[in-house]
Amino acid sequence: MTDVEALHDVTVTVNGVRRTAAVPARRLLSDFLRHDLRLTGTHVGCEHGVCGACTVLVDGAPMRSCLMFAVSAQQHEITTVEGLGSAPDARVTPTGESLSPVQQAFAECHGLQCGFCTPGFLTTITAYLQENPTPTSEQAREAISGNLCRCTGYQNIVKSVLRAAEITAERRAEAEGDGETA
């Protein structure tokens, strides 16, 4: 190895915004997001793909950001937990935050306690509900099987998945209703 590591200009679109940073090849996508782009919503737990806390959406599909290099994400679209609140079906709460249906469901169902694992659950469930908008309780449990939570015992997270499906459907019906009257 040479003494100085070569830097690569990595450009990705994160939550709709094009971002570039010069990083060494070994920079994990998780560290790229957190350290280089200062998006610290993505959490890093086990760093070997087991816990799921670092899950982000790459071109819409959930992936472990700790198991990808930033250089491999070149020119791809990333959605992190910070981007969920600007989804078309996000709504502003009375306290001023914009919450997506999944975030709203977690708040209503007490789907989190310490919150460390939550960004990974939110991204995973957001993508899952696009694939299966009406999951059963059993399917919801299966959908979150790749994410670990040490606080909740999962019961309220399963409830959150089901509630998120309801909220998504409600907001879609609302949007369609608006479309008809407009």
Add this chain to the structure above:
Amino acid sequence: MKPAPFVHHAPRTVGEAAAVLAQVGHDGKVLAGGQSLVPILNMRLASPAHLVDINGVEGLDGIDVSDEAVRVGALARHAALARSEDAYAALPLLRQATLNVAHPAIRNRGTTVGSIAHADPAGEMPAVLALCDGVVEAVSARGRREIGWQDFFAGPLETTLQADELAVAVRFGRFPTGTRTAFRESARRHGDYALAGVGVMVTVADGVVTAARASFVSVTDVPSVLDLGPVLAGTEASSESWGAAVDSAAAAVRDHVQPESDIHATSDYRRMLVGELTRRVLVESVTAAEGDRR
């Protein structure tokens, strides 16, 4: 928990990738999905000086069905293989097994060919390649060659792929008409490494079994196919003798496997487990829904 420094190569063609591999030799590793490699790098169990990242290589993500085989390119992700209706119609075993590979987020990134090249005894896809009498297609600057599964797996995490070779695709052989398949594994938590797993193919003609084979996960060092023809052939699949034949098949499997003990399970437990799983997949295969019969 950060990888050691390495030089990143991003070839755009198979030719470029082969040229880089020829140059870096044993100091290089191929990076495809990285779902096994990156944890190894993060934990510094390996620190190759060069990574040949093939994610930008054109034309490697194909899943092509022919009369003889399902050919899966080196960049086809597990999720794509599981979703492919053409692959499912040709060889239902591929979806049956792939859905047992880790979790959705891993399957979205990890590749089927990479999983086979990694040759983990706990991996599902090496066992499936063996059961399908599959072939690995390898390319190097020296040329192209095909490696049958029997010659490909050299030991746990070890293959006969040379340092300058890139596995560009694998071909899973299709089964004769009238063949049904099933795959099951058992893990402490769904998606974890299986304590034991088994896939079977059973060919039935006029209600009578004519051929049957099984292949295993986590209970043999390298993929290994057991011919269950001697215990099952000639048995009518819906007859009363079927139950006894299935018992004999489970016993044959328990004799065949060589599981090791570790902190997750003893050798004896894995042996018992794989016998029971065999019983279940055999019953499942002959009662499979019409759509799963090929």
